[in-house]
Amino acid sequence: MQLVPTLIxxxxxxxxxxxxxxxxxxxPIFAMLGFALVVAGAVFSLATFLGPKNPxxxxxxxxxxxxxxxxxxxxxxxVKFYLTALLFVVFDIEAVFLYPWAxxxxxxxxxxxxxxxxxxxALSIALIYCWKKGALEWET
Amino acid sequence: MKDLLLYLxxxxxxxxxxxxxxxxxxxxxxxxxxxVPTAMLHFAAAAAALxxxxxxxxxxxxxxxxxxxxxxxxxxxxxxxLDITIALGGGLTTLLAGSYLAExxxxxxxxxxxxxxxxxxxxxxxxxxxxxxxFIGLETLSLGVYALTGFRRTSARSQEGxxxxxxxxxxxxxxLLYGSALLYGMTGHTDLAGIRDALGRAVEMPAxxxxxxxxxxxxxxxxxxxxxxxxxxxxxxxxxxxxxGSVPFHMWxxxxxxxxxxxxxxxxxxxxxxxxxGAMLRVLIGVFGDTSGPASLAGGWPGLLVWLxxxxxxxxxxxxxxxxxxxxxxxxxxxAHGGYILAAFVVAPRAESLAGGGGSVGQSAxxxxxxxxxxxxxxxxxxxxALILAGSRGKEAVSYEDLAGLGKRxxxxxxxxxxxxxxxxxxxxxxxxxxxYNVIRSAIEAGYPWLAxxxxxxxxxxxxxxxxxxxxxxxxxxxxxxVRAEPMSSPGISLTLIATAGMVLALGMMPQRFYGxxxxxxxxxxxxxxxxxxxxxxxxxx
Amino acid sequence: MTxxxxxxxILSALLFSIGAAGFLVRRxxxxxxxxxxxxxxxxxxxxxxxxxxxxxxxGGAVPHHGHVFAFFVIAVAAAEAAxxxxxxxxxxxxxxxxxxxxxxxxxx
Numbered sequence: 001m002q003l004v005p006t007l008i009x010x011x012x013x014x015x016x017x018x019x020x021x022x023x024x025x026x027x028p029i030f031a032m033l034g035f036a037l038v039v040a041g042a043v044f045s046l047a048t049f050l051g052p053k054n055p056x057x058x059x060x061x062x063x064x065x066x067x068x069x070x071x072x073x074x075x076x077x078x079v080k081f082y083l084t085a086l087l088f089v090v091f092d093i094e095a096v097f098l099y100p101w102a103x104x105x106x107x108x109x110x111x112x113x114x115x116x117x118x119x120x121x122a123l124s125i126a127l128i129y130c131w132k133k134g135a136l137e138w139e140t
Numbered sequence: 141m142k143d144l145l146l147y148l149x150x151x152x153x154x155x156x157x158x159x160x161x162x163x164x165x166x167x168x169x170x171x172x173x174x175x176v177p178t179a180m181l182h183f184a185a186a187a188a189a190l191x192x193x194x195x196x197x198x199x200x201x202x203x204x205x206x207x208x209x210x211x212x213x214x215x216x217x218x219x220x221x222l223d224i225t226i227a228l229g230g231g232l233t234t235l236l237a238g239s240y241l242a243e244x245x246x247x248x249x250x251x252x253x254x255x256x257x258x259x260x261x262x263x264x265x266x267x268x269x270x271x272x273x274x275f276i277g278l279e280t281l282s283l284g285v286y287a288l289t290g291f292r293r294t295s296a297r298s299q300e301g302x303x304x305x306x307x308x309x310x311x312x313x314x315x316l317l318y319g320s321a322l323l324y325g326m327t328g329h330t331d332l333a334g335i336r337d338a339l340g341r342a343v344e345m346p347a348x349x350x351x352x353x354x355x356x357x358x359x360x361x362x363x364x365x366x367x368x369x370x371x372x373x374x375x376x377x378x379x380x381x382x383x384x385g386s387v388p389f390h391m392w393x394x395x396x397x398x399x400x401x402x403x404x405x406x407x408x409x410x411x412x413x414x415x416x417x418g419a420m421l422r423v424l425i426g427v428f429g430d431t432s433g434p435a436s437l438a439g440g441w442p443g444l445l446v447w448l449x450x451x452x453x454x455x456x457x458x459x460x461x462x463x464x465x466x467x468x469x470x471x472x473x474x475x476a477h478g479g480y481i482l483a484a485f486v487v488a489p490r491a492e493s494l495a496g497g498g499g500s501v502g503q504s505a506x507x508x509x510x511x512x513x514x515x516x517x518x519x520x521x522x523x524x525x526a527l528i529l530a531g532s533r534g535k536e537a538v539s540y541e542d543l544a545g546l547g548k549r550x551x552x553x554x555x556x557x558x559x560x561x562x563x564x565x566x567x568x569x570x571x572x573x574x575x576x577y578n579v580i581r582s583a584i585e586a587g588y589p590w591l592a593x594x595x596x597x598x599x600x601x602x603x604x605x606x607x608x609x610x611x612x613x614x615x616x617x618x619x620x621x622x623v624r625a626e627p628m629s630s631p632g633i634s635l636t637l638i639a640t641a642g643m644v645l646a647l648g649m650m651p652q653r654f655y656g657x658x659x660x661x662x663x664x665x666x667x668x669x670x671x672x673x674x675x676x677x678x679x680x681x682x
Numbered sequence: 683m684t685x686x687x688x689x690x691x692i693l694s695a696l697l698f699s700i701g702a703a704g705f706l707v708r709r710x711x712x713x714x715x716x717x718x719x720x721x722x723x724x725x726x727x728x729x730x731x732x733x734x735x736x737x738x739x740x741g742g743a744v745p746h747h748g749h750v751f752a753f754f755v756i757a758v759a760a761a762e763a764a765x766x767x768x769x770x771x772x773x774x775x776x777x778x779x780x781x782x783x784x785x786x787x788x789x790x
Contacts, residue, residue: 082771086764093760096753125159132166272751279758283765290769299773306766307714311705313762314721317755318698321725321748325691325732330747 083135094123147196147205147215149188150223151267154260157181158253165249175238175632178252182231182259189223196220197660206269211331213267214422217661221510222266222418228643229410229517230259232636236525237403239630243533246401251291255407258284262415269426271320271330274419278316278383282309285412288404289396301392301399308382308392316379322372326365336427339369373428373441380423383416386478387451397471402536405467406524409474410517417481417513421506425488446486446591452479453598461605465539466527469605470520473564476602477516483595484508484579487586505586507658508578514654515563515575515647522560522640529553529633530625537625540612546625547614553627554613556637563644565606566599571644574651690731698724711773715766722759726752 101108101116130136161174161181195201196217205215213219234255241247261280268274286309290302324330327338343362348354378389385393397405428441456476463469488505530546530553531537537546547554563570576599583592647654701720708714733748 079771079775082767086767089760090764093757096756100753122159125162129162129166272747272754275751276754276758279762283761286765286769290772293772294776296773296776299769299776302769303711303773306769307705307711307718310715310718310762310766311702311721314698314701314718314725317722317725318728321728321732321751324729324748324751328736328745328747330751 080138087130087135091123091127094119147192147209148213149192150185150220150227151260151263153185153188154181154227154256154263157184158256158260161249161253161256165253168249171249172242172247174249174252175234175241178256179231179234179238181256182227182234185259185263186224186227186231189220189227193217193220210270211333212270212273213264214269215267217663218418218421218510219263219267221658221661222414222513223263225414225510225514225517226259226262226266226411228514229414229521230255230262230407232518232521232525232640233403233407233410235636236406236521236528236633237401239628239632240401240403240528243628243630244401244536245533246292248291251288251404254284254287255404258288258407259411262411265415266418268419269332269422271323271332271335274423275313275317275320277415278313278419281412281415282313282383285404285408288407289400291401291404292399295399298399298401301396305392305396308389312379312382312389315375315382319372319375319379322368322375326368326372332422332427339427374444376423377420377441377444380416380420381448384413384420384478384481385475386448386482387455387475388448390452390456390475393475394468394471397474398465398467402467402524402528405470406521409470409520409524413474413478413481414513414517417509420485421509424485425506442486445482449479449482449486449591450594452476452482453594454479457598457601457605461601463605464541466543466609467538469609470523470527473602473605474520476598477512477564479598480576480579480595481509481512481516483591484512484582486591487582487588503659503662504578505582506662507655508575508582510658510661511578511651511655512575514658515571515644518640518643518647519560519563519570519572522637522644523557523564525633525637525640526553526557526560528628529630529637530557530627532626532628535626540608541619542625543609543612544616544618545613546627550627556641557613558610559641560644561606561609563648565603569645569648571647571651574648574655577651578655687731687735690727690734694724694727694731697721697727711770715763715770718766719759719763722755726755729755 097119098116101112105112157178158181161178165174192215196215196219202214202216209215234252237251237255241251258281261277261282261284264273264277265281266277268277286302286306289305290299292298320330323335327335329335329338343358343365345354345358345361348357382389382392396408400408424441424445453476456472456474456479460469460472460476463472484505488509527537530543530550535542537543543554543557546557559570563572566572566576576595580592580595583589583595698721701717701724704717704720705714708717729748729752733744733746733752736744736748738744
């Protein structure tokens, strides 16, 4: 097994130009990927080839804590989940503007403060709108 | 700084108004009653733009404003002219919507919020001098318009139209974005003036100057930059061409137009076109209009655009001939109108450009674009308004058959529809004629007689299907037992139509005056715009 | 072999092409939506890569236009995805289809 030396070499090596080369920069990741593939593949193939196979009808039905299965396999999700998820996506993403602002809070001064609060006010109006329109009601 | 903020007034009015409308809509008990305030907002924005007109006449002020806003938005008269066109189109369609939505039991407040924000997005797009602002404006208007297209939530057609429009529109936006990203990479700038300047300079690499093989390396970099720039330009043009619905990017147009509630269709047809053509004017002529730079792209895009123009005219008109639905016919004819406007684009850089600031032919062609947009806005809003008036709940006027015999049954409605259809066809006393005349004249002046001929021939084809509307209304009787459109009675729409007809006639009676305004609007855009302070040398491609 | 800007550009061009090809070939509107997202993210990668390799200006600072652009693309993409899903859902409620081929009421 060359794996461990390769890993060590990858983690420590620096090429002649002084910057990490592609192989060494991503070496650990590739090594990890290969390791994961080998281990996972070995476990599954060992189970497939070595394990005894004796299928009976009881063994083939889906496992549901020992009791017989009931209902359809595909559960229809309520449309409420989609609505909530959509609102989450929209409001959540606005945080990308808050991080740079927070990082540069001092240097942006009052102008940045006012601008960000105009932005947040716009978001709040949108939130109030969703609220009053009933988009946040779970039980309807 | 404070006085400079005034330049933002038209957009600010619409944004604050939009948020207010949202709150009012959220807290009011009953739906409805928002149409007139929304229209007033639009007219207030138009009035603000009109009031700013004299101030935007001073090149020094403009440059100051440009620097103060880091080159995000232009405050020149081109922007103001487009702002007025957009606000006028938005306000008039809102007035139509007020009666239409009440009649068809669709009255929900979000229509007005969406239209207000979309108009603000249109103005941002029309004034954008930075790729980031261009993208935000484009998406603000697009998201609003997608939602408006799908506004009839119980109608499968409306949802289908919205889905197609959304998918193709987002695809187009992605193309435009990729083009923008490449332009940014090649020049280090996102502002249009900076991109233009950077492309005007040859690639320089001081870091390796004097080393062995440096000259060859720089030459390769130059070639790479030129080619990538052409690719970026094609992507940006494709993205904008999608928005204006020109062939071959027109597939969404008829479905979206047919599916949308009619006032939203009118809105899409006029304001989105005005904004997108405005952005095209700035990008193509402002950035790529340079005829002398090392990346001599002015030779590139007119050759591309001429195909779009001719195909849009031809396919738009020929398919419009075959339609049985008047709404779809208007959709295809809007593609053809887009073609006429593109023809003026092709002409513009031939004799110098806005950016070059010299030739009068380039300016007259750019002014022809602006004038055409204004003329098309008033004529088209009128035509859709008359079509709305011709139908009522459950008896909408959609197909030619619905209109049969309307001239006898309801002469006033038929007269209104005929009038606006004649303007769209380009009949002399109306503004439609002068709009086409300007395009044809600038094409001939710039030495494109065959393009002028194409416009003339296509207008002739257009006259056929526009006249068919009148023939149906006045010379045919409805089929026995067929559902016939029953006009609704709406003083609001009637008043809007009278106002619109007044504008069509006024523009038609004094075309020189308004064309003069358009010419003034493009002249000052020639003033050099200061590049953003953050200046970077051209990037290395590798 | 060091990682250079060209690697990022080739990767993002590939992602963009995969997204565009998927959009044009696949007929499921949800897949089309995902393809558009892929294209937008390819653009983000392009922007960030260009900005990373952007030479400093005279003042010694590197302008962050590319990063700012990418932020706006992210925000707009989220809004776009939300609206797109809403439209797909709304159509599904009426027609019970998500395939773009089945959205054919207006075929002539």
